[in-house]
Amino acid sequence: MKIFVVGAGQVGATVVEALHSEHDLTLIDLDPGRLSALSNRYELRPVQGNAASRRVLQEAGLVDGALFIACTSRDETNIVAAMFAKRLAPEITTIVRTTREEYVEIWRERELEIDHVVSTELETAHAVSRLIGVPAARQTDIFAEGQVQMVEFDVEEGAQADVVGLPLRRAEIPPDSKVASIIRGDRTIVPRGDESIEPGDRIVVIGSPEAARAWSQLLSRSDRAVDDVVIVGAGETGVAIARLLLEQQIRVRMLEADAARAREVAELLPEVRVFHTSGLEQDFIERERIGHARAAILAMPEDAKNLYAATLAKLHGVRFTVAIVHDPLAADVFERAGVDVAVNPRTVTAEEIVRFAHDPRVLQLSMLEGDRFEVLDITVREDSALCGKAFRELPMTGSLIGAIVRDGRAIFPHGDDMLQPGDRAIIFTESSRVPQVERAL
Amino acid sequence: MAVRSARVSSVVPRRAVGVDIGGALNLVGAMLRYLALAFLFPTGIALGYGEPVWPFLASGAITAVAGFGLERITTGRDRIGAREGFFVVSVTWLLAALFVSLPYLFAEPQLRHPVDAYFEAMSGMTTTGASVLTDIPALDHSVAMWRQLSQWLGGMGIIVLAVAVLPRLRVGGRQLMEYEAPGPELEPLAASIRATARRLWFLYLGLTGAMILVLTVVAYTGLDEAMTFYEAVAHALTTLPTGGFSTRARSIEEFGAVSQWVIAVFMVVAGANFALTYRALVRGQLRAPIRDEELRLYLGLLALASIVLFLDLVREGIHTGEEAVRHAVFQASSIMTTTGYASVDFAVLWTGLAALVLVMLMFVGGSAGSTGGAIKPIRILLTGRILRRELDQTVHPEAVLPIRFNGLVVHERTLRAIGAFVLLYLAVFAVGALVIAIDSGRADLNVGAFDAIAAAATTIGNVGPAFGFAGPMGSFEPFSPLSKVVMIVLMWMGRLELIPIAVLFTRSYWRA
Numbered sequence: 044m045k046i047f048v049v050g051a052g053q054v055g056a057t058v059v060e061a062l063h064s065e066h067d068l069t070l071i072d073l074d075p076g077r078l079s080a081l082s083n084r085y086e087l088r089p090v091q092g093n094a095a096s097r098r099v100l101q102e103a104g105l106v107d108g109a110l111f112i113a114c115t116s117r118d119e120t121n122i123v124a125a126m127f128a129k130r131l132a133p134e135i136t137t138i139v140r141t142t143r144e145e146y147v148e149i150w151r152e153r154e155l156e157i158d159h160v161v162s163t164e165l166e167t168a169h170a171v172s173r174l175i176g177v178p179a180a181r182q183t184d185i186f187a188e189g190q191v192q193m194v195e196f197d198v199e200e201g202a203q204a205d206v207v208g209l210p211l212r213r214a215e216i217p218p219d220s221k222v223a224s225i226i227r228g229d230r231t232i233v234p235r236g237d238e239s240i241e242p243g244d245r246i247v248v249i250g251s252p253e254a255a256r257a258w259s260q261l262l263s264r265s266d267r268a269v270d271d272v273v274i275v276g277a278g279e280t281g282v283a284i285a286r287l288l289l290e291q292q293i294r295v296r297m298l299e300a301d302a303a304r305a306r307e308v309a310e311l312l313p314e315v316r317v318f319h320t321s322g323l324e325q326d327f328i329e330r331e332r333i334g335h336a337r338a339a340i341l342a343m344p345e346d347a348k349n350l351y352a353a354t355l356a357k358l359h360g361v362r363f364t365v366a367i368v369h370d371p372l373a374a375d376v377f378e379r380a381g382v383d384v385a386v387n388p389r390t391v392t393a394e395e396i397v398r399f400a401h402d403p404r405v406l407q408l409s410m411l412e413g414d415r416f417e418v419l420d421i422t423v424r425e426d427s428a429l430c431g432k433a434f435r436e437l438p439m440t441g442s443l444i445g446a447i448v449r450d451g452r453a454i455f456p457h458g459d460d461m462l463q464p465g466d467r468a469i470i471f472t473e474s475s476r477v478p479q480v481e482r483a484l
Numbered sequence: 485m486a487v488r489s490a491r492v493s494s495v496v497p498r499r500a501v502g503v504d505i506g507g508a509l510n511l512v513g514a515m516l517r518y519l520a521l522a523f524l525f526p527t528g529i530a531l532g533y534g535e536p537v538w539p540f541l542a543s544g545a546i547t548a549v550a551g552f553g554l555e556r557i558t559t560g561r562d563r564i565g566a567r568e569g570f571f572v573v574s575v576t577w578l579l580a581a582l583f584v585s586l587p588y589l590f591a592e593p594q595l596r597h598p599v600d601a602y603f604e605a606m607s608g609m610t611t612t613g614a615s616v617l618t619d620i621p622a623l624d625h626s627v628a629m630w631r632q633l634s635q636w637l638g639g640m641g642i643i644v645l646a647v648a649v650l651p652r653l654r655v656g657g658r659q660l661m662e663y664e665a666p667g668p669e670l671e672p673l674a675a676s677i678r679a680t681a682r683r684l685w686f687l688y689l690g691l692t693g694a695m696i697l698v699l700t701v702v703a704y705t706g707l708d709e710a711m712t713f714y715e716a717v718a719h720a721l722t723t724l725p726t727g728g729f730s731t732r733a734r735s736i737e738e739f740g741a742v743s744q745w746v747i748a749v750f751m752v753v754a755g756a757n758f759a760l761t762y763r764a765l766v767r768g769q770l771r772a773p774i775r776d777e778e779l780r781l782y783l784g785l786l787a788l789a790s791i792v793l794f795l796d797l798v799r800e801g802i803h804t805g806e807e808a809v810r811h812a813v814f815q816a817s818s819i820m821t822t823t824g825y826a827s828v829d830f831a832v833l834w835t836g837l838a839a840l841v842l843v844m845l846m847f848v849g850g851s852a853g854s855t856g857g858a859i860k861p862i863r864i865l866l867t868g869r870i871l872r873r874e875l876d877q878t879v880h881p882e883a884v885l886p887i888r889f890n891g892l893v894v895h896e897r898t899l900r901a902i903g904a905f906v907l908l909y910l911a912v913f914a915v916g917a918l919v920i921a922i923d924s925g926r927a928d929l930n931v932g933a934f935d936a937i938a939a940a941a942t943t944i945g946n947v948g949p950a951f952g953f954a955g956p957m958g959s960f961e962p963f964s965p966l967s968k969v970v971m972i973v974l975m976w977m978g979r980l981e982l983i984p985i986a987v988l989f990t991r992s993y994w995r996a
Contacts, residue, residue, distance in 0.1 A: 299884075309884040310893045318882040327882060 045069070045108045046400060049094040049124050050115030051077040053371055054140060054163075057393030058112060059085055061414050062400050065478055069103055072115075094124040097131065105131050112396055114140040114161075122146065125157050138399050140392055144279065161395045167388040168283035171365055174384055175272060175288060175338055180259060181245070181384055184409035185252075186420050190453035191446045191469050192255040193223070193418050195411055196262050198244045206261055212236035217257035219455040220250025223443045223471035226412065231473070233443065247411060249418075249445025249471060250455060270294060273336040273361070275322040275352050276343035277308040280367060280388065284340055285315050296336070298322035300343075322352055334359035341366040341382075346373050353382045410474075417474050418445075419481075425464040427484050434458050442472035442480050502995050506558040508568040512576050513554025515646045519580055520548035525633055526587065530626035536591060540626065543586035550583070566659050567993065570984040573643060573663040577976060580642055581606040584634045592627050594618065599965045599972075606972045608634030609642075610979035611855060613728025613824035613948030614971070616961040620733050625714075628731045632721040638979070639725020639754075639855040640688045648681035663984040671759040671853055687762050688724060688855075695720040695750045699743060708740035715739075723747055724754045725855045728824025728948035734957050735826040741810060744827050748814045755821030755850030756782060777890050778862040782851050785861065789816040789845055796838050803828075820845040822857040824948020824956075831955025839934070839951060846941040857946030857978050859909055862889070863902050870899055901983075908982050909944070916940035916974045920967045927964040929953075939963075943974040 044066045048055055051072035059081055062068060068087035071094045072078050082089040092099035094113065105111070111128040113121035118141045125137040138159045141147060150160040173183045183194040198207060205215040211222060211234055225232040226245040232238055240246055248258050272288055274281045277299035285295045295314070299305040300321040309317035320327050328334065339356040341349035346368050353364040366382045368374050369389070377385035394410050409418040423430060429437060434444070435458035447454050448467040454460065462468065472480050523544030530537045564572060585605035588595035595601040600616045607614045608631055617623070623631075637645070643664040658677040673680045699716035702708050718731045732738040736747060753761060760773040773779055794812035797803045803811055814827040819842045830838060848864065850856015869887045876885060886893045917940035924931035931939070935952035939960075942950045949956035960968065977985050987993050 298882075305884045306886065310886045313886075313888065313891075317884040318880070319884050320882040331880065331882070 044110060044400070046110045046112065047071065047103065047105060047108050047128070049111075049113040049121065050140075051081050052114075052116055053387075053389040054114040054116075054393045054396070056081055057390055057414075058114060058396050058400075059087060061393070061397045061410065061474075063087055066400065069108075071099065071103060093120075095120045095127070097127050100124070100127055100131055105135070108132055108135050110400060111135050111137045112140075112400075113138065114392070114396060116142070118143055118146060122155065122157065129156055136399065138396055140396065142279070144283065159399055161392055163388045163392045164279045164283045166391045166395045167280050167367065167386060168287050170386050170391045171284050171340055171367075172287035172291065174365055174386075175291075175293065175340075175363075180255075182411060183255070184418065186409075186418070186446075186469050190251065190448065191249065192252045193247065193249050193409060193445065193469075193471070194255045194258060195245065195247050196258060198240055198242055198246060198262055200242045207240050207242060210237050210239050214239070217250065217254040217261070220248055220254035220258065221443070221445050221455065223247040223249050223445055224416065231415075247416070247471060249443075249469060251453065254455075271336045272296070272338045272340060273298065273322075273333055273356070274340045274342055275349075275356075276341065276367075277304055277317065278342060278344060281340070281342040282308060282311065284342065285312060289314055296331075296333075323348070323355065328355065328359050334361055336361050338363040338365065340364075343367075344369075346370050346377075350377055350380060350382065353377070354380065357381055414474050417472060417477055419468075419470045419472065419477065421468050421470060421481065421484050423462055423464055423466045423468055423484050427462070427464065429483060430462050430464055432461060434460050434462075442470055442476055445469045445471055502567065503571060503993070504561065504565060504568050505571065507561040507564065508571045508575070510555055510558040510560035511564055511568075511572050512579065513551045513556075513558065514560070515551070515576055515642060516554065516579060516583065517548055517551030518646065519583060519637075519642065520544045520551065522633065522637060523547065523587075526626040526630040529629045530624070533625045535624045535626045539587045539590035540630070542590060543583065546586060547583040550579075564660065569659045569663055570987050570993070573660055573980060574976075574985045574988055576642060577609065577980060580638075581609045581972075581976075584609055584630075587627060587630055592623065594622070597965075599968050600961070603960065603968045603972055604631065605634060606975050607948075608727070608729060609638035610946050610975040611635050611639050611722075611725045611727040611822070611857065612943060612946040612975045612978075613722070614943060614950070614954070614960050614975075615729065616959060616963075616968070618959045618961050620731065623731075629718060629721075631729050632718045632727075632731070635725045635727030635729050636692070636721040639727060640685055644681045644684055647678060648685055664980065671757070673759055673762055683762060683766075684758055687758055687766070691750070691753065691761075692720050692724050695723060695746070698746055702742050702746060707742040710739045711743050719747060720750075723750045723823065723825075726751065726754050726821045726823040726850055726857070726946075728818070728822075730825065734829075736814070737827055737829070737957075741806070744810060744814055747825065748810075748817050751817045751821050751823045751825070752783075752786065754823070755817070755854050755856045757851040757853040758855075759853045760851075775890065778851050778860075778865060781861040781865050785845075785848055786816055786820055789820060789841055792841055793838055796835055796841075800835055802833055802835075815842065816845060819947060820848050821850045821854075822846070822945055822947045824942070826949060826956030829955060829957045831949070831951045831958070839938075843934075843938050843941055843951075846938075846945045846947045849945055858944075859906060863906060865889070866894065866899065866902050867906050870903060905982065908986060912974070912977060912982060913940050913944050916944060916970055919970050920963070923964055923967045923970070927967075929962055929964070931963075939967075939971065940974060943971040944978040946975060946978050 046062060046066045047069045048058055049071045051070055059068060059070060063085040069090060070081060070087050071090045073093055075091050078089040078091055090103045105128055111125060113124045115121055121139045125139045128135055129137055136158045138161060139157045140161050142163050144162060144164060147160050147162045149155050150157060174180055181195045181197055183192060185192050222234045224247040225234050225240060271294045274285055274295060274297045277297045281297060285297060288295050296316045297308060298318045298320050299308060302319050305317050305319040339361045341352045343349050349366040353366045356364050364382050365384045365386060366377050368377055368385045368387050371387060374385040374387050434456050446469040447456055470480055523540045527537055527540040530540060585601040588601040588604055594617050595604055603616050641664045643660045647661055673683045696716050699711055700713050703711035703713060703716060722729045736744055756779060760776055760779060763769040764773045790813045793816055794808055797808045797812055811828050815830055818825045847859050849858025849860045852860050852862045866889060873885045873887060877883060887899060917937045920939050921936035931952060938950040939954055942948060953962050954960045
C-alpha cells in the first residue's frame with residue numbers, strides 16, 4: 044500500500060516504525076534533520092517541505108496514494124494537509140491526528156472532510172481508563188465491540204497460587220480465557236499445557252471482560268476494585284480521563300496547580316471534586332487522605348513532576364499509579380522507578396493510527412511490548428487453508444487465536460472448535476509474522 | 485520642588501460631581517408624565533358613583549405639570565448611564581409615591597396629615613399593604629379604588645412599564661429594570677428588554693383579568709354572598725402585585741371560604757417567578773418550572789409553614805377541619821408572598837408560635853421575578869449553599885467549589901452581592917426595629933419588642949400587617965410621625981431591594 048506520513052516527530056516515527064516493512068512509505072516533514080534520521084533507519088522516501096501546501100503534496104506523488112496520515116503536532120497543519128490530499132486524490136483515506144477535542148466533535152458532526160480523526164487526548168484517556176478498570180494490568184485493549192479483552196499482566200511475588208507455579212493444564216485458569224504468551228526476560232514462550240507461570244513473568248491473556256477481571260483479581264495483591272481515583276493535572280488529557288472514569292461510576296478527585304484552570308474544570312465537571320494545589324505538598328496529601336485513593340493518575344505536562352508525584356503517591360499508600368510520559372525514553376525509567384504503568388500519549392496515538400494501515404479486513408490492532416507483538420482482528424477468507432480444521436490440529440507457530448467472533452458473538456475456542464469462513468479471529472502474534480498471518484487467513 | 489507643587493495644584497480643583505443629575509431627573513420627569521394617566525381610572529369611578537372628581541383631576545394635572553416641568557428644565561440624554569440608573573430608580577419611586585398621595589390629601593379626612601398620606605401612598609406603591617386608616621369602609625369608592633390601583637401599578641413596577649412604553653429606554657432600560665425587579669437577576673423573556681417588559685405586563689394583565697373573572701363567577705353563582713364584581717376588581721388589583729390592601733374593614737375575613745381559596749391560589753401564583761409562569765402558561769413549557777430549584781424551595785417552605793400552622797391551630801383548638809386548613813394555608817401564603825391579607829385576626833387569636841412562624845415568613849418573601857418582596861427564596865437557597873461551602877472549605881482549604889443554581893454556575897460576584905444583600909437587609913431591618921421601639925417608647929405607645937420587630941419586618945419586606953395594634957385588623961395610625969417616616973423608608977428600600985438606594989449614600993457614587 045502506498046502510504047503518506049506527514050510529520051517525523053514521535054508519533055510519525057512510531058507510525059513509520061510499525062509500517063515500513065510492509066508498505067511503500069513517503070514521509071513529509073519540514074525539518075531535514077528529523078527526516079534523514081528516519082530515512083537512514085528505515086526504507087522510505089523522504090520529502091522535505093510543508094505538507095499544508097498543494098504543490099508539495101503534488102510533487103510528492105500523492106495522486107496514487109492509498110492512505111494519508113497527518114500526524115504533526117500542529118492540528119491546523121494536519122487538517123489542511125488532509126483536506127488538500129483529499130482534493131488531489133479523492134480515493135485516498137485520510138487520517139488526522141489532533142490534540143483538540145473540538146475537532147473530534149466537529150468531525151463527528153461530519154463537518155470535516157476527513158476520514159478518521161485520532162485525538163491524542165481521547166486515545167490516552169481510553170488507554171488509562173482501561174487500565175484503571177483492571178488494576179494489575181500493564182496494558183489492555185478491547186476487541187469485538189467489547190466482548191473480547193486482551194490484557195498484559197506483570198506476575199508479582201505473592202500472586203495467588205491457583206495459577207502461579209503450576210503447569211497450565213492443571214492451573215485454575217478463569218474460564219473463557221487463554222494465556223497467549225509468557226514473556227520471561229528476553230524470551231517469549233508460546234505456552235503449551237506443560238508450561239507454567241512464574242513470579243516475575245509478564246503474561247498476555249485474551250478472554251472475556253469477566254475473565255480479564257478474574258485474572259486481575261488473581262494476580263493483583265488487592266482484590267478490591269478501583270472506586271476512588273486521584274488525577275493530578277487537569278489539562279485536556281486529565282479531563283478526558285476524568286470523563287471516562289465518571290462514566291464507570293468511579294469517584295474522581297482532581298488536583299490542578301493553576302487557579303483559573305482549576306475553577307474552569309470544577310465548573311465543567313460538577314461530579315469531580317477539584318483542588319487547587321500542585322499536589323506535591325506532604326501536608327495536603329495527608330489532609331485530603333490522598334493515600335486512600337485506589338489509583339493515582341499523573342497527567343501533568345512535565346514528566347519529571349509526574350514521576351515525583353507518582354513516587355509520592357506510592358509513599359502515601361496509593362496502590363496503583365499511572366503516569367503520562369511524553370519523552371519516549373522516559374517510560375522505561377518510570378516503570379523501573381516504581382510507577383506501575385507509564386502511558387505515552389504519542390505511542391497510544393501512533394498505535395491507533397497504525398490500526399488503519401492494515402488490511403481492510405483487519406478491524407483492529409493493538410501493539411504490545413513496544414511493537415514486538417500485535418493483536419489482530421481478522422475476518423477469515425472463504426479459501427483459507429485453516430478453515431474446517433479443529434484447533435488442536437492447527438500448527439503451533441508464534442501466533443495464537445485467542446477468540447473468534449461468529450454471528451456477532453464471541454467464542455473462546457477449545458481444541459475441538461473449528462474456524463469457519465466469515466469468522467472474525469482475534470489473533471495474538473509476533474509483529475514480524477503479521478503478513479504471514481494475514482495471508483494464511 | 486517646583487515640579488512637585490505644580491503636580492499638587494493640578495489636583496486641587498474640586499472634582500466635579502460624577503453623576504449627571506440633570507439627565508437623570510429628565511428621565512424621571514418623562515416617566516412621571518405617564519403616571520398622570522393613571523388618575524383617569526379613579527376619575528371614572530368617581531363619576532360612576534357620583535363622588536367628587538376634582539381631587540383626581542387636580543392630582544393628575546399636578547403630576548403631569550411636574551413631569552413636563554422636570555423634563556423641560558433639564559436636558560435629557562438619549563441613553564441613561566449605569567450610574568444615573570440608581571438615582572433614577574430611587575427618585576422615581578419617591579416622587580411617584582408623592583403624587584399618588586395627592587388625592588388622599590385632597591379628599592380623605594383620615595389622611596389629612598401629609599405623613600399619613602405619604603405612608604398610605606408608599607405602602608400602596610411598594611405593595612406593602614400596611615395602612616394608617618382606621619375606618620376603611622368610610623372611604624369613597626374612588627379613593628378606595630385608587631389605593632388598590634396604586635398597588636397594582638407598583639406591583640409589576642413603574643420602571644418596567646416605562647421600559648415597555650418609553651422609546652428612549654430601548655438602550656439602558658435593562659439596567660433600570662434590573663434595579664427595580666425583585667431578585668438577584670432579571671430573566672429575559674425575549675431578545676429585547678422592551679419585549680420582555682411588554683410580555684411581563686401582558687402576563688400581569690392577563691392574570692389580573694383571570695382573577696377578576698373567577699371571583700366574578702364566584703359572586704354570580706352565589707358561592708359567596710359577600711363577593712361582588714366591584715370587590716373582585718378591587719382584590720384582583722391587590723392580589724397579583726402581592727399588595728394586600730382591601731376595601732373591607734376586616735380584610736378577606738369578610739368573604740366566604742370559596743373566595744378565600746381562590747385568593748390563596750392567586751397569591752401563590754403572584755409570589756412565583758413570572759418568567760416561569762409565562763413559560764408554563766404561554767409557551768406550555770412545564771419542565772423548566774418543575775425543575776426550578778427556587779420554585780421548589782418556595783413551594784416547600786409554603787407547605788412546611790402551612791403544616792406547622794395547621795398543627796398548631798388544631799392542637800390549640802383555635803380552628804378545626806377545613807377551616808384550620810384554609811386559614812393555615814391562606815395566612816402562610818399571604819405572609820410569605822408578602823401580600824398581607826388576613827382571613828382571620830391572627831394577631832389576636834393565634835398563638836405565640838404561630839406569630840413567630842409568620843414573622844419568620846416575612847423574611848422569606850416571594851420568588852425572584854415575582855411581585856413579592858423580602859429576601860426571596862433564591863437568596864436564602866444560595867446563602868445556604870455559600871454557608872455549606874464555607875464549612876466544606878474549612879476542612880478542605882484547597883477544594884475548588886463553584887456554586888450552582890439550576891445546574892448553572894453562579895458567578896462569585898453574584899454570590900458576594902447576595903451575601904451583602906442579606907446582611908444589609910438584616911442590618912437595615914435591625915436599625916428600623918430599634919428606632920421604632922425607641923420612638924414608640926418615647927411616645928408612650930403599647931409596642932413590645934416583638935411588635936417593633938414585626939413592624940420593621942413587615943415594612944421592609946413589603947408584607948403589610950404587623951402585630952399589636954398594627955395587626956391585620958388594626959392600623960398603623962397610632963405610631964408617631966417619626967416611626968412612620970422610618971417605615972416609609974423601610975418600604976421604599978425594601979421594594980427596590982436596598983442596593984440601588986444604599987449606593988446613593990456612598991461617597992464613591994458621587995465622585996467622578
